[in-house]
Amino acid sequence: MNAAVGCADIGDVENAVVERRFDLAIIRCNATTETYFLTCVNTRWTGEMSPCTTGSISITRSLRYMYQHDQQQHDIHRLRLVSRIIVITISCIIIIIIIIIIIMVNVMFVLS
Secondary structure (H helix, E strand, O other), rough: OOOOOOOOOOOOOOEEEEEEEOOOEEEEEEEOOOOOEEEEOEEEEEEOOOOOOOOOOOHHHHHHHHHHHHHHHHHHHHHHHHHHHHHHHHHHHHHHHHHHHHHHHHHHHHHH
């Protein structure tokens, strides 16, 4: 398990598996598809979580899970897009700097 700065490890959760990734705790219920995501903020875990049941889940919980999952997928997609834009921008800046250097060297060569 990875340690998150400021938050203690989450103990055992009944009928669930707890996974920790730095400041994110993922609680997966054993008998259902419910998954909860808690985030470490300062010294407290924040997020919404219900007790894991051993039977079927309600429609409300299913919809909440689907919404959270879709939102997280959207956030991941957005982060990937922003990362690609940053890489492209940095590459363009490097190309511009190289072109400027080539022009300066040619100008210096002509003036010599």
